Amino acid sequence: MRNIPVNLAAFRLRVVEPPTMKMRKDDAGREIVVTDRDGAAKFVMSLFAKVAGEKGEEIRVTLDTDPGEGLEEGDLVELVDARVNPYSFKNDKDEVISGIAFSAAGVKPLDR
Template sequence: MALMNIPVNMQGYKLMITEAPAMKMKENEKTGEMEPVTDRKTGAQQFVVSLFAKKRPQPGEFAGKGEEIKVTLTVDPGEGFEEGTYVQLVDATTSPWQNEKNGRYSSGISFKADGLTPLG
């Protein structure tokens, strides 16, 4: 059984929006048209935001490089979340995934949160 929705603590990271939140879309395999992604259980519209995550250095530590991550949001985050805004994630989780398409395998980690909170 795969682990899903593992709680993740991002308090030790600075999170800056690199792409403002938008409706999450996917291509319909039958029609080729783009359509909104909804939650399988609730039917609620999903959103996605791109963040640059960089570790907050502790005294005497080097901060290191950061990483851009995409986070699926379970609700519309509302207004005021523009590129360059620093945020915190509300109830963030991560889930490993894998799939196979046309004999090609891919895997990774997906991030999900119940919302965004602006910092500052």
Template sequence: MALQDLPVMLGGFKLMITEAPSVKLKELEDGSMTPVVDRVSGEEQYVVTLFAKPLPVDGRRAGKGEEIRVNLPGDPGEGFEEGMYVELVNAVVNTYEIPDRNNPRVIASAGLWFKAAGLKPAARPSVVPNAA
């Protein structure tokens, strides 16, 4: 069972654009690429690649971070360039499972993917206050 649209709180992370938003593409059977279009709105979907680095917490070192790709329902607008710090608007995470071809009861692959309603510029916070 895949869980869908679980709200995500990313306030403890710096999110830096590593690849500017671009139209999301999918490969067709003939090998050509075509834009992914939202079934409801008919708009082309976008994707942005972010480096998510945990902020240091008082008394602890920050982790190394990880690159994530985030699906967006449309063009987030001008000014979102590589190196810019952003916040995600209404971020959610979804899970998926792909069964094994030979044995459908076995999960061959599983993972998660992020999506958000949009992007907004963010200040660069330096430390998360200790909640204790």
């Protein structure tokens, strides 16, 4: 199951790390831009997600589109079309690594 819609309306999402272009290392160890099937660059940002009265947690979110300029640390934001994707793989030590990855179509700032 992929791209499971997630409702984060109850959470306050605060920027911890502003959006940057998502990068990965190729087989030669060079940094390359992560793109979708059509060649459009992906972006990544870190958010602190918190519900009133509860402890929060930092999440890393991959964005499908360029979020543009102006998002800074501490800004409150809303994710557009937020979703999670479960993953599981074996690493070099033959350990199974699994979890969920957050993604969204985009991000928009909230008025303070």
